[in-house]
Amino acid sequence: MITFILNNKEVSTSMPPGTPVLDFVRYNQYLTGTKIGCREGDCGACTVLVGDLSTNELRYRTATSCLMPLGNAHGKHIVTIEGLNMADLNPIQQAMADESATQCGFCTPGFVVSMAGFCLSKKSPTPQNAIAAVDGNICRCTGYKSIERAATRVAYLLENRHDQNPVQFAASHAILPAYFATIQARLQSLSSTPNGELANEVPTAQRVGGGTDLYVQKHDEIKDASIRFLADNTDLKGIRQQGDQCVIGSATTVTDLIESPLIQQYFPDFKQYTTLVSSTPIRNMATIGGNFINASPIGDFTIFFLALDAELTFREGDSVREIPLRNLYLGYKTLDKHPEEQLEQIRFSLPNKQARFNFEKVSKRTHLDIASVNSAIAITVENDVITHVRLSAGGIAPIPKQLINTAEFLTRKHLTEALILDAIAVAQTESAPISDARGTEAYKRLLLGQLIKAHFIKLFPELKVEQLLTLKV
Template sequence: MANSIRFFLNGQKQDVAVRPDTTVLEWLRSGPRLTGTKEGCAEGDCGACSVLLGDAGDGEIRYHAANSCIMTMGQIDGRALVTVEGLKGETLHPVQAAMAENGSSQCGFCTPGIVISLAGLAANDAAADDHAIHDALAGNLCRCTGYRPIVEAARKVVGEGGAAIPGPAVAALAALEPAAEIATSGAVFHQPQMLDDLLKLRRDRPGAVLLAGGTDLGVALADFHGDWNEVISTAHVRELRSIEETPTHLGFGAAVTWEEVLARVAPFYPSFATLIRRFGSTQIRSMGTIGGNIGTASPIGDGPPALIALGVEIELASSGDRRTMPLEDFFLDYRKTEMKPDEVIASIRIPKPAVGQEFRVYKISKRYDQDISTVCGAFSIVREGGIVRSARIAFGGMAAIPKRVPEAETALVGKSLDEDAARACAAAIRNALSPLSDWRGSAQYRLTVAANLAERFRRDLSGETVEVMAL
């Protein structure tokens, strides 16, 4: 058992006795007083709190941007942390220099987070195009300068070959293994490395917080400043971090991050990849996990509708049992699931596309990037000779749970995907769903939009799609 958290901060090894449920942002500003890292929204949306996290593997340290406002100190144990102050050595980091030279900052509040995001991009993608630059900036808000001079600064750095992140030696970081348990100031942070150990902790400590990426739970921690006296982290469980590919499926352990999922699913399901980029910025995708997204059971979570339409199965594990079920059977009612108190989500299996399969997922929101869905609709069909032989349709934001719509599927099966079939599908959607009204949209608006997505799907497959940024 350790009584402190060990990590590298801006290249220097740290051994810090602090409650592991303290947010990284709070510690940075009150401990070492590295105040370049700001608090804006305290929800992981604005990017002012962005830092770089580094992990050693395959002979290198891979850095990615993350939101320090919703990340706990326990989560950085055994890792490298770089703040905007740590980017500057004897000279400015190339991103800092380019931002200054190009007039890319005014008030400066958002600038440190933007610099961090672009430094992460420049280190990982020396050939980044404008699409990659915009993707890297999607989790950073700037209300002063506008993004044109910021993007120009990014182009300059990338065009000159990118830039490395200053930090510890690879061997030094690799030797700093996460502690199995950290206990300090009345709080305990468990970090099991094997599934059996995780399941025993889950059984014996039912009151502990089960923490995956923390991009949902961390918001409540930051907003309400509550305490997590006991946490069980899934981040280092080997079985939950596994990725497998077979001729028919992609398999992901529940602790695989959305950034890792994105890289694997993009070649098979480009529409799903677009959705992943939209519902999570680089900062969120690098922390949030596919299992955590499912386990929160949010009716407006964007992952489940797409996964249900793809026919995903999940495995639940406890210390005495393993069971597999279709994802649509996992959700019972608002925030209620099939998962028992001593169980965890162990793995997720995504089928690869079948011959003749077409898949699209549509997110309707007030803002294009990183916004809560008003409606999320996913459509998957298999056609043979122009006739729909099978269909799976699911929605988020339209019920208390992510919901499959068998009636809408029946309206398409056995027909060509023409206007009449799309109309029948739309009518079935309207009849089957009963959404609520809230600030994102009225029930009638949601029903109209959801039904219209059947026609959008038809037009999409016929080649008539117009790029829609946000509705």
């Protein structure tokens, strides 16, 4: 039995745990304010809040309910737009009305829920952060300036919060309904049965982490499937340092990485990189292990960790196997992985003080889009000589590529503009892009060269940037 708090009431259901939360709240609970839009996590019309105690305090994150299995709601607080209603419009809704930030209204519930998630977060109450909170919501008729003004007004609601608990502040200042102040105690009293026990552990059970890719590809078949839920498996979570290595559980989300002090210490630009990847709700749900196993040739974090030469740990019963991430991909969507193996850990060597890292991505939209070509580099230069380098790229082959020959060509050479151009020529020999909806073969080859240039321009500003940008390969 799946049990959770839905808005202000406890609910239990024996519906298939693979049922999308969106379908449960609309067709079982008749909460139709949560809208059906794209069913791919892009439009944000189905956004809900998910509150949990995984960090030993009540924490809320937004999620796209069209991609969230009901089993992942177990033991949590799920909030739809109806759960934000008060006797009159709440201040977030009032801000949207006052700024004329809605026309047809179809998308409005998702925007309001996302702004409520911002109010319940510990993010600094700045207009920039408030606007960033709705990066997963699309409006097709209003125009975003009025919505941005509404988000700015919401940020001002929090200006006196300081170090107060966000949930308690929002409830006590009538930003959100008062019942939010009771949720932590109520969640603690819920059944503690882990959602991993919600499905039969049959050999053919589908493993599901965040579901952000599976529910796009297999919506109709997965909703009734037997599922092994991974998202709340504490053995598969966490980010920690072991000696000079970073160890990441496969069910760790992108947001977990963004918020990790360890990742922030060694990759200070990591948050900036992630603004190019999906949206806040998707980053809240999507797991790093899922990004790897999905085997997309343009998987953003696959490319990121290929440049770090990450190692993977697989488990099948008592058998443990470790392989480099670069060896996982045998062909398009083909993995060196046994059917019953489960990815448990990702580990990589933390960069030393001399090492530099960069990630680049080009897509048709700056945000909330998949890459045409993406690339990452980890490089160490001493006395103008490249002593160590790893380079990866996506969108240029049937698999995510670590450009081994290019790295070997660069190693132990003096860093010059001419060397970079020669390295781009080598990279083209390791590239075999195809023409598709994201660009022609020629365009992707051009992008590969430009992204390699971008790495060096970003990491080594002392190079002659203007010359490098204008030189043709």
